[in-house]
Amino acid sequence: MNYQERIRLDWTAVGLWLFLVLFGWMNIYSATYNEATAAIFNFDTYHGKQLVWIGAALLVAVVIILTEPRIFSNGAYLIYGLIVLLLVLTLFIATVTKGASSWIDLGPFRLQPSEFAKFATALAVSKYMSGIGVDWKQNSTKWACAILIGIPMMLVLLQHDMGSALVFLAFVFPLYREGLSGGILLVGVAAIALFVLALLINKFILIGALVVVAGLYLFVWLNKRTTRDWWQTIGVLACCVVFIFSVDFVFNHMLEAHQRTRIEVLLGKTEDLRGAGYNVHQSKIAIGSGGVAGKGFLKGTVTKADFVPEQHTDFIFCTVGEEYGWIGCVVLLIAYSWLLQRLIIMAERQRSTFARFYGYCVASIFFIHLLVNVGMVIGLVPVIGIPLPFFSYGGSSLLAFTIMLFIFIRQDASKNQLL
Amino acid sequence: MTDKYSGRSRVVRIIFIVVGVLFAGRLAMLQLFDSKYKKLADQQALRDVTQYPSRGFIYDRNGKLLVHNEAVYDLMVIPRMVKDLDTDYFCRCVGMTREDFDERIQKARKYSTYSASPFMKQISKEEYARFENKMYRFKGFYISQRTLRIYDRPIAAQVLGYVGEVDNADLKRDAYYKRGDYIGKSGLEKSYEDVLRGVKGTKKMHVDVHSRTIGSYQGGRYDTLPVEGANLYTTLDADLQQYAEELMANKRGCVVALEPATGEVLAMVSAPCYDPNLLVGRVRGENYGKLNSDKAKPLLNRALMGQYPPGSIFKVAQSMVALDLGVIGPGAGFVCDKSLVGCHNHPSATSVREAIKMSCNPYFYQVYKRVIQQGKHKSIYKDSQYGLTVWHDYMLRFGFGQRLAIDLPRNGVMSGNIPDTGYYNRWYGKERWAFSTIYSNSIGQGEVTVVPIQMANLAAIVANRGYYITPHVVKGYGPDTLQREGVGERHETGIRKEYFDIAADGMYDVVHVAGGTARRARVEGLDVCGKTGTAENFGNDHSVFICFAPKNNPRIAMAVYVENAQGGGGTWAAPIAGLIVERYLNGEVKRKAEETYYREVEPCQKLPLSRRVKKRK
Known part of the structure; x- marks a missing residue:
């Protein structure tokens, strides 16, 4: 029996992938447009090179579709192990670019192993979680996941690539789906909120406000108060107070100077328009000047004139904002949201834990990228350099994201067969 | 599931x-x-790029180019864009030391890593040519072009003036100027600024982050074109100017040569001179400081700013006034009585003509006495007051005691001093002074001071036999050779031509007749008419000479003033004037030995040599 006849590709996901890749390419073309090198097949330009990467990505996608899907679950640990080795190797032979040593020079092009570490880790954790008798409630499971995620994350951190390391936080979502306490999401959100508030307002006022909230909780929200409620509330409050007073220390001693200024710029505490605040200020100008419908393809003045640094990579969203306006941005956000929703729906219809967990991983990693990248460009998140999936210029990220997505699409295509 | x-x-x-x-x-x-x-976004991506018009050129009276423009280049840098730079190679190409490079790049970084700042200013075309084809290797650096004044012949610096960046006062006065613009600061550059500068244009351009233009906005629909500055056609004779400057080398003083019939300035020299190229470009600031603090004041245009006692040349004017008033006749004779005022040894003059020739001080003491004390009032005080008023009025008609309306910056022209009654009343009190108090004026000493251009103008008045045209330096500007209003205005002295003929005769004798004081001004084949002066002052006497030639239909009238020369007008000023006249009227000077002598000799103490300042390039 020819199994190829039975694979049913999810054309919605494939279509969205194609749309994002091509729209992304158009924006790279526009962002780096130069009359002298406008020919589409000029392979010295960014758009020309990206065209090669798109071709490669297409090829890889087809190859993955034609592959037996079991290979990925069976080979998950192998792939993971190889990528971890590559990450270790990178630490020793990397060429340093913009402070990060995450690139391996391969002659005509450069490879960024951390991009590939994302799907490799996703495969490994999925594989582990799909093991017979593995249950999140067991401590061994928690430790195993922490180690599987922690190793590549630490290696990426050692490469001074803060952005890529942050992406590994995406695993909170699939783990949450598999039983991780929802409290951790709340704690995360609360920690970020407290961190920002502690930097912005007087610490004693903040603590006073928290005490008031705690009082309202105890006396208004709860009808009956047990001793346990008291201790819980006081415990949480104490943790908050310790956290608030540790913020200064973390901020001043654990963060690097450029990270500190980026946060200060974001919070409006400093306005260094020529230095740290330059990128975001320029990208806001580019996006803001786009208006409702934008200036049109190749008509952008801010992005076209090199005012926005990294405009074809991390700041590619500016070009969309300037040339296609609010409508264009919303269309792009809808495309991404649609893809994310589609991936969750697909994940939920999987019969294997492996495929479901992996689907959640894919969606979550895309989500974190979207959150950090677009958030940074529009000034909601401090500047952290990670690419916009399928959109930003770069071979490693395009290939890695495509592999990541298509492994899942392939799993989904023969979900019925696997049982 | x-x-x-x-x-x-x-x-x-x-x-x-x-x-x-x-x-x-x-x-x-x-x-x-x-x-x-x-x-x-509009502000930074659409920029009004100012189109600077080329500043007008300046020509001499024969169409020789005096001032034109030269392209220079500013090397700009955007520190953030500097990538893969081979610093040593860069330093070698641009021609700077590694330390210099580090310092400059540090300064640029301090300003901004994202915005452009000048890395090296005003690089000459030659310097730029050395690394122009290597610019592609220096990422983050680019070139922006400006123009500078350039002077092929280093002459007439004080007349031409110089151009500099606008200051706060300029910005306040005229909204046309923007910070960083250039404006004429002195000389013709200042007085004809509105003509020379042209009109700036603006282009709405798309610019990139390097301020490089990357295309025009809406096909240039909102652009205004710059209007090129108009050329100035001056009355100066570049060759004569250069020759006169050479003769005035190693001296302090000035030369003013006019064409009497038109009032055109043929040459205006203020010594010590300086090379106008010194006040252009990168070296300007440093050189300006040096020139400005030089004790010999090379920046000062002595021809217009120097207020000197005129000395004996003043006697020409005195005799004309006396003749016109009728207080003496042409044949009046006075004994050379040295008890009144000092004099040199000569026979007593028996006519005005002879008195001018011999420059007899007692003679003009008597003449001035008759002008001041005309006997109209019984009180000698009132009489002197009346006489001085009449005399003062005459002096003004000679162009003395007032700013001549020459077409150079008004604040660069002095009026000299012709004392009036108010002046002495302030000094001595009303009716507390009489002729005996002020007699020094008779021989051009005392309270009288005159500006060299006025001395040359006096020569022109005698040359014209009674009138002068306000001296001016510009014949016309622009393609239609337009003229400023008031240029070429004729002023009458109101004194009869016959009297000036007598003055001309006397001045002819000064140069040509035995007993004349300026035989060294004689030029073979030319009838130069002149009058010497030796102006006493706190230091060595100033040597003065005015002259015109030829005697009939004169083509040149001039004044030469040599400060603190050890010798009278006949020793220094007269021979220099003679050489200049010969050069102008004959086209060449035959007396090479004299020429060399006056070029090289230093009449007084060694001067702080302003020419020793650093040269451009």
């Missing part, structure tokens, strides 16, 4: 949706409700 936690998929999906909606809202804030960014 459903399991215990499948409900959580909804939570995840809601989180994803919420972030998407939040972003859309934030984008709406930026793009739909805040117009600030649109304005900012």
